[in-house]
Amino acid sequence: MEYNAPFPAMLSVQKFVEVSDITRIFPTPEGEVRALDGISFDVRGGEFLSIVGPSGCGKSTLVMLIAGLMRPTSGVIAVDGRAVSRPQTALGIVFQNAVLLAWRSALDNVLLQVEMRGLAARQYRDRAMELLRSVGLDGFERRLPHELSGGMRQRVAICRALIHDPPLLLMDEPFGALDALTRDQMTLDIQGICARGGKTVLFITHSITEAVFLSDRVIVMTPRPGRIDTTIDVDLPRPRRLAVRESSAFAAYAREIRDRFLARGVLRDIEEPA
Amino acid sequence: MTPATRWTSWTAPVVTLAAALIAWELVVDLFAVPEYLLPPPTGVARAMAAEWRYLLFHTWVTTKEILLGFALAVLVGIPTAVAIVSSPTLERAIYPLLVASQSVPKIAIAPLLIFWAGIGTLPKVLVAFLISFFPIIIDTVVGLRSVEPEMLHLARSMGAGERRIFVKIRFPSALPNIFAGLKVAVTLAVVGAIVGEFIQADQGLGYALLQANAVLNTKLGFAAIIVLAALGVVMFVIVDVIERRLIPWHVSHRSDLIVGTP
Numbered sequence: 001m002e003y004n005a006p007f008p009a010m011l012s013v014q015k016f017v018e019v020s021d022i023t024r025i026f027p028t029p030e031g032e033v034r035a036l037d038g039i040s041f042d043v044r045g046g047e048f049l050s051i052v053g054p055s056g057c058g059k060s061t062l063v064m065l066i067a068g069l070m071r072p073t074s075g076v077i078a079v080d081g082r083a084v085s086r087p088q089t090a091l092g093i094v095f096q097n098a099v100l101l102a103w104r105s106a107l108d109n110v111l112l113q114v115e116m117r118g119l120a121a122r123q124y125r126d127r128a129m130e131l132l133r134s135v136g137l138d139g140f141e142r143r144l145p146h147e148l149s150g151g152m153r154q155r156v157a158i159c160r161a162l163i164h165d166p167p168l169l170l171m172d173e174p175f176g177a178l179d180a181l182t183r184d185q186m187t188l189d190i191q192g193i194c195a196r197g198g199k200t201v202l203f204i205t206h207s208i209t210e211a212v213f214l215s216d217r218v219i220v221m222t223p224r225p226g227r228i229d230t231t232i233d234v235d236l237p238r239p240r241r242l243a244v245r246e247s248s249a250f251a252a253y254a255r256e257i258r259d260r261f262l263a264r265g266v267l268r269d270i271e272e273p274a
Numbered sequence: 275m276t277p278a279t280r281w282t283s284w285t286a287p288v289v290t291l292a293a294a295l296i297a298w299e300l301v302v303d304l305f306a307v308p309e310y311l312l313p314p315p316t317g318v319a320r321a322m323a324a325e326w327r328y329l330l331f332h333t334w335v336t337t338k339e340i341l342l343g344f345a346l347a348v349l350v351g352i353p354t355a356v357a358i359v360s361s362p363t364l365e366r367a368i369y370p371l372l373v374a375s376q377s378v379p380k381i382a383i384a385p386l387l388i389f390w391a392g393i394g395t396l397p398k399v400l401v402a403f404l405i406s407f408f409p410i411i412i413d414t415v416v417g418l419r420s421v422e423p424e425m426l427h428l429a430r431s432m433g434a435g436e437r438r439i440f441v442k443i444r445f446p447s448a449l450p451n452i453f454a455g456l457k458v459a460v461t462l463a464v465v466g467a468i469v470g471e472f473i474q475a476d477q478g479l480g481y482a483l484l485q486a487n488a489v490l491n492t493k494l495g496f497a498a499i500i501v502l503a504a505l506g507v508v509m510f511v512i513v514d515v516i517e518r519r520l521i522p523w524h525v526s527h528r529s530d531l532i533v534g535t536p
Contacts, residue, residue, distance in 0.1 A: 069427050089433035099424045103446055103523040116432035116442065144523050160428075 016168065016200045017043035017066060022075035024061050035061045037225035039075075043202055045167075048194055050203040050211035052257060053221025053229075054266045059204045061226075063172045066202065067093060079168065089117070091168040092161030096176040098153035100145040100160075106132060106152075107141040110159045117164065124163055131159040135189055151182035155189070162193065169194070169201045175210065184242060187213055195239060212253045213240060220260045229260050313493040318500065321493035328482070329501055335478040337505060339395055339467040343402020344460050344509075350403070351410030351459070352452065358411070359418040359444075360436075372411060380405045380466065384473045398470030398478070405466035406459040410452070417451025418444050450524040453517040460513050464506040479505070 024036040035058035043049045051059050064070035066077055068088040077084045079091075092113075100109045110128040111121040132141055135155040145153055154174060161169060174190075175183040187210055194201050194214075205211050211218045212234055220229040234253055236244060244250050261267040295315045301307070302314040309317060322329065354372075358365045384401050391397040421444055429439045471480025479502050486495035518525045 064427070067427070067431055069430060087430040087433070089431060091431060093428060093431050095424045095428075097422075097424065099422050099428060101425075101443065101446070103521065112442070113432055116429055116434035116438060118433075118438075146523070 014045045015042040016045040016047075016080060017202065018076075018078040019062075019066070020076045020078075022062075022065060022072045022077060024058065024065065024070070025073045034225035036065075036072075037227050039226065039228060041219055041228060041231070043200055045200050046198050048201045048203065048214055048216045049219065050205055050215040050217070051219045051221060052205055052208060052211045053226065054223050054261070055206070056224045057221040058224065058226030059221060060172050063093070063170050063202070063204060067091065067170055088168075090166055091170055092164070092166045094154075094157050094161045094169070094171045094174040096173040098145070098150075098157040100153055100156055102145055105142045105144060106137060106148065106156045109145065109156050110163050113160050113163045119164075128159065128163055131162055132156070134193070135159060149182075151178050151186065154178060154186065158190070158193070162197070165197070167200060169199050171201065172204045173206065174203075176206070183207075183210070188242065190214060191239060208254050208257045209245060211257070212236075212250060213245060218253075218257060220257055222264055223266055229264065232256055310490040310492050313496060317493045318496040321491075322497040322500070325494060325497065329479075329497060332477055332479045332482040332498070333501055333505060335395075336467050336471065336480065336502070339398040339470065339478065340402055340460075340463045340505070340509065342395070342399040343466055344406055344463040346399065346403040347407035347410055347459055347463065348456070351407040351455075352414050354407075355411045355414030355418060356440075358415055360440075372408070376408050381469055384469055387470070388474045393474055393476075397473075398467050398475070401470035401473075402463040402466030405469070406462040409458040409462065410455040413451045413455025413458075414448060417448025420451065421447045449521045453513065453521065456513050456517075457510060460509045461506055464502070464509060468502065 019039055019041050022036055022039045023034070026033045026035055035056075039058075039062070041049075051062065053059050061070065065072050066079065066084065066088070068084045068086050071085075079088055101112065104112065107125075107128055110131065111124060114124045115121050129138075129141060132138060132155075135158065137152060137155055137159075140148060140152060145156070148156070154177070158174070161171075171190075175186050178186065190203075191214060193199075203211070203214060215234050218232045218234060220232065221227070222229045232253060236247075236249060236253075258267065262269060299314045299316060302312055313321070354368065358368055380401060383404070384397070387397040387400050387404075391400055425443060425447075426439065429443055434442070467478070468480040468483075471478040472484065475481040479498050483495055483498040483502075486492070486498060
């Protein structure tokens with residue numbers, strides 16, 4: 001099947017996702033809302049790309065468009081060289097909410113991914129157990145979602161997005177509903193998972209810190225209508241430890257992004273004392 | 275449920291009921307109310323004990339009508355709901371008519387059903403069906419539509435077709451709502467069967483009730499009403515037990531109005 005296709009060669013140079021001049025307009029009773037306005041960018045194979053921006057800048061719309069779950073008003077998106085015209089299957093998606101099935105155990109929620117594809121869940125069982133173990137959920141495989149904490153549920157959702165080993169991972173504010181400590185741990189976990197798998201990742205977030213910590217590149221969006229404000233290459237050695245956040249290089253990247261938000265009025269700092 | 279809450283959840287209604295029965299007995303005694311107007315609870319109990327064979331026979335007749343009417347409501351209601359949800363055209367064609375049909379009093383068309391379906395079990399089953407299928411449809415439709423949109427997005431990104439999505443996601447998601455509808459429906463089916471028997475019958479609890487009233491045997495009338503109430507409760511509890519077996523994931527974390535099996 002498609003997602004089992006040979007791993008794209010020369011990942012570091014190839015444009016795995018190409019977004020060309022995408023505009024998306026939503027009709028509403030109060031008139032048209034322009035969520036995205038002429039967006040173009042690429043995600044290179046094996047790259048971790050974050051998109052940061054204020055609420056309503058069309059970040060989530062972008063995920064829906066790349067996944068083929070929504071059509072753009074104009075423009076073209078291509079994934080792995082093929083134009084996106086219907087729901088893409090060679091990817092894994094993680095949303096802000098875990099969206100697990102309440103009657104399925106953690107393990108069976110992970111296996112939903114393969115069952116829905118018509119594959120034999122039995123053959124993926126060991127891999128699912130291993131994935132759950134790798135995110136610290138061993139011993140919780142049989143628990144139902146309501147017996148798990150928010151962070152655990154989100155880990156299950158991440159395992160579900162990885163079980164079929166997709167080349168592309170789309171994450172739409174995956175840590176948005178979690179507490180600060182859990183977010184830190186999840187950030188580390190995601191770094192580990194992505195480093196191991198050589199995945200191409202598009203990561204949507206509000207958090208400047210998360211974006212800088214995880215990414216090879218960060219795209220900063222403007223408020224609605226969403227346009228690309230600037231793109232920042234994050235050149236910090238990997239693997240990154242939590243302490244890197246206190247380094248001056250990290251602070252410089254974070255400041256660069258924050259300054260864009262200040263310039264656009266997304267953030268308004270207090271006046272400097274006289 | 276902790277033992278303490280279980281104790282209070284059973285005790286409070288039992289105590290209230292006992293107090294009501296004692297008050298009833300005392301009032302009848304104190305004011306010497308004639309038995310044909312209001313028999314004391316002990317009198318009703320004696321009538322029930324004396325006539326248990328008679329009551330059992332008519333209970334069986336009514337139970338059959340209820341179960342058949344309810345089964346018909348499930349067999350028609352759930353597929354209709356699936357059709358409504360799966361096709362906007364069908365929804366436009368069926369839904370408004372369904373809602374409008376609910377403003378027609380079922381009791382008003384019951385005599386017509388006797389006229390069409392003759393005497394015997396069938397017309398009672400039809401009244402029970404007519405009166406109970408609506409909540410099943412409404413709740414099933416709501417349930418089938420309650421799936422989070424993000425879950426459906428995920429399912430499509432997994433390459434699943436509508437059939438697989440229905441079997442693995444939509445239908446199981448709808449089960450809590452379906453059971454809510456079934457519980458309302460089964461109690462309405464009891465009402466339907468009795469209404470049918472009131473219009474025309476030569477057996478069943480509704481018939482027994484009318485017969486007892488006709489000869490001013492109020493004790494027996496009360497006994498029939500109590501059996502009827504018990505029948506309704508039993509039907510409800512059966513649905514509740516099936517729900518607990520089938521969707522423990524839902525039952526275990528909802529707060530329940532009704533005292534069920536622990």
